Amino acid sequence: MTKTALITGAAQGIGKAIAIKMAHNGFQLALADLPQQKERAQGVLSEIQKIQPGNKPAIFLPVDVSDKKSVFDIVDKAAAHFGSFDVMVNNAGIATIAKVLEATPEELDRVMRINVGGVLFGTQAATKKFVELNRGGDYTPSTVKTAQHRLTGKIINCSSIAGNEAIASLSLYSASKFAVKGLTQASAKELAPLGITVNAYAPGIVLTPMWDLIDQKLSEITGLPVGENLKRQIDGIALKRGETPEDVAGVVAFLAGEDSNYVTGQAIAVDGGINYN
Ligand SMILES: NC(=O)c1ccc[n+]([C@@H]2O[C@H](COP(=O)([O-])OP(=O)(O)OC[C@H]3O[C@@H](n4cnc5c(N)ncnc54)[C@H](O)[C@@H]3O)[C@@H](O)[C@H]2O)c1
Numbered sequence: 001m002t003k004t005a006l007i008t009g010a011a012q013g014i015g016k017a018i019a020i021k022m023a024h025n026g027f028q029l030a031l032a033d034l035p036q037q038k039e040r041a042q043g044v045l046s047e048i049q050k051i052q053p054g055n056k057p058a059i060f061l062p063v064d065v066s067d068k069k070s071v072f073d074i075v076d077k078a079a080a081h082f083g084s085f086d087v088m089v090n091n092a093g094i095a096t097i098a099k100v101l102e103a104t105p106e107e108l109d110r111v112m113r114i115n116v117g118g119v120l121f122g123t124q125a126a127t128k129k130f131v132e133l134n135r136g137g138d139y140t141p142s143t144v145k146t147a148q149h150r151l152t153g154k155i156i157n158c159s160s161i162a163g164n165e166a167i168a169s170l171s172l173y174s175a176s177k178f179a180v181k182g183l184t185q186a187s188a189k190e191l192a193p194l195g196i197t198v199n200a201y202a203p204g205i206v207l208t209p210m211w212d213l214i215d216q217k218l219s220e221i222t223g224l225p226v227g228e229n230l231k232r233q234i235d236g237i238a239l240k241r242g243e244t245p246e247d248v249a250g251v252v253a254f255l256a257g258e259d260s261n262y263v264t265g266q267a268i269a270v271d272g273g274i275n276y277n
Pocket residue numbers: 008009010011012013014015032033034037063064065066091092093094095114158159160161202203204205206207208209210211
């Protein structure tokens with residue numbers, strides 16, 4: 001049976017690249033993003049249609065991942081549309097530039113609610129669906145032994161290099177990405193008895209609109225010309241180039257596929273070898 005995956009933040013950047021890669025790998029795809037991203041998402045849907053003309057067409061589902069109910073709704077809709085649900089990619093996230101001493105309660109709430117809340121709600125909604133569809137709603141402890149031999153779903157969360165070592169002026173963002181790793185580890189332990197694996201990917205300096213924004217805001221703080229902060233970050237990468245969304249997508253596809261069935265609770269860095277000095 002064709003597997004179904006839902007990817008949040010899939011209208012552009014890393015989420016889009018993950019969608020295209022997973023389309024090549026044969027997944028039925030639900031792309032979720034903010035309602036105002038509908039037009040961009042339509043473009044991704046058209047690309048997917050060309051890659052897999054034989055599959056049931058991919059769909060766009062508007063969502064705000066910081067809203068628990070809306071995340072449960074899109075998981076329900078994706079599963080109802082495709083008749084299966086197997087992989088949840090909690091990719092959506094935002095960057096905030098805030099020095100520790102200047103960070104506001106509003107910025108704290110916003111970044112935590114989207115970057116951490118989005119992962120939490122996505123994990124809760126996907127688990128509910130995996131159990132309903134793939135385990136027959138059976139939570140009883142007596143089945144735990146067999147569950148460990150039968151995977152029922154995969155959850156893949158987006159952390160960051162900033163979740164491995166915090167970046168100055170990205171205090172709240174870094175904290176949120178450390179939190180994603182914590183949630184990933186706890187979820188992996190709690191959900192293993194249900195046959196669910198939970199992993200994270202930790203991208204480096206990916207050349208998406210997010211870094212355009214970070215670079216611009218950092219230059220306001222550091223006084224360096226626009227582009228210079230990004231250049232300095234790239235100079236610290238062993239492979240000496242900025243990361244592409246496609247560089248990230250391959251690792252996510254591995255975590256979504258069968259070759260990673262015995263991997264859980266991990267945050268896999270895909271950063272070209274960042275030098276933290
Ligand atoms: N770009 C990088 O260098 C980098 C590095 C490490 C980690 N990441 C992480 O990768 C993920 C994707 O980032 P990107 O670089 O593709 O950024 P991006 O800004 O290009 O794309 C993010 C997508 O998420 C969507 N989104 C934002 N808030 C949302 C919400 N509340 N509900 C639903 N969708 C929402 C946006 O509309 C957008 O389509 C993020 O979690 C980000 O933190 C990015």
